[in-house]
Amino acid sequence: MTFHYLESAADPRVADYTQLTDVHLRKLREPAEGMYIAESSRVLRRALAAGHRPRSFFLAEKWVADLTDIFEQYPDVPAYIGSAGLLEEITGFHLHRGAMAAMHRPAPVPLPELLAGARGVAAPEDTVDPTNVGCSKTPHRSRIAVLEDLTDHTNxxxxxxxxxxxxxxxxxxxxxxxxxxxRRSIRVSMGTVFQVPWTRVDPWPATIEQLKEAGYFVAGMSLGEGAITLDELVTQDHENLVLVFGTEGEGLKPETDRLLDARVTIPMMNGVDSLNVAASSAVAFYATR
Structure with a gap:
């Protein structure tokens, strides 16, 4: 593999890695350019294991030996190497988690295909050969989460x-x-964002009707009037369940709330009215597993 040693922060070949700390710029630029940044060797390996394709690698020379096996798998993908100071000048922060990679962003999964996979059945357009045992799929109980307008990448x-x-x-x-x-979402998820099928739904909340038509009971985590407890939801034992999580400040949108099959709350003690959305999702996922 040919390594490219950087001498200037203005090198146009590493434009993918410039101004990584500018959240507003990156959240507009990366989807538009069909790419994302995998930060750290562990995250990079998980992205590749999930079948994502690298555009380029970006690292300090001391990390080359740790990634030799990766470079051997992708001999035609350029690897840009620079000093710690130069890499920091390019990205806007000190790299201390190994290599980075600019990755091709995978195509969005159509909602019907994602729902079919979540249910463990063939997608509506699939043709399954009944003589091929490997093609058969057994439907199973399904759990789906919806993140409504969460703006914090850490959450x-x-x-x-x-x-x-x-x-x-x-x-x-x-x-x-x-x-x-x-990259912050990926890093906090420890790369598990590559393991869980996901897609962006639009229009929302009209998609709720599509979820209901697919056989899902749609429950929103809410402090709203008429909410049942999480324990009560578990007792109802829904085969296919969607849990909708709203923003911490405003909660679910009124138009979303009107379409729910149920509002669900986690009972609190000691004067605490609610949990952080990341914590509440973990509790809800475990209770309804």
């Missing part, structure tokens, strides 16, 4: 980590939700 990453750990089948994010593939 988004934490929810994905809990979803992966507790076996949530898929995550849906609304149009105004933070990008699960922003």
């Amino acid at each position: 988004v990453g934490a929810v994905f980590r809990s979803a992966a750990a507790i076996g949530v089948d898929a995550v849906l994010v609304t149009p105004q939700c933070a990008d699960p593939l922003y």
Whole structure:
């Protein structure tokens, strides 16, 4: 593999890595350019294991030996190497987690395909050969999370980590939700964002009707009037369940609230009215697993 040694922060070949600390710029630029940044060797390996394709690698020379096996797998992908100071000048922060990679952003998964996968059945357009045992799929109980307009990348990453750990089948994010593939979201999720199927749904909350038509009971985590407890929801034992999580400040949108099958609350003690959305999602995922 040919390594490219950087001598200037203005090198146009590493434009993917410039101004990584500018959240507003990156959240507009990365989806538009069809890419995202995988930060740290561990995250990079998880992205590649999930089948994502690298555009380039970006690292200090001391990390080259640790990633020799990766470079051998992708001999045609350029690897840009520079001093710690130069890399910091390019990105805007000190790299101390090994390598970075600019990755091709995978195409969004159509909602019907994602729901079929969550249910463990063939997608509507699939043709299954009944003579091929490997093609058969057994439907199973399904759990899906919806993140409505969560703007904090840390919370988004934490929810994905809990979803992966507790076996949530898929995550849906609304149009105004933070990008699960922003590097902070990926880092907080420990790369599990690559393991949990997800897609962005639009329009929202009209998608709720589509979820209901697919056989899901849609419950919103809410402090609203008429809410049942999480224990009561568990007792109802829904085969296919969607849990919707709103913003910490405003909660679920009124138009979303009107479409829910149920409002659900986690009973609190000691004068605490609610949990952080990342914590509440972990509790809800575990209770309804």
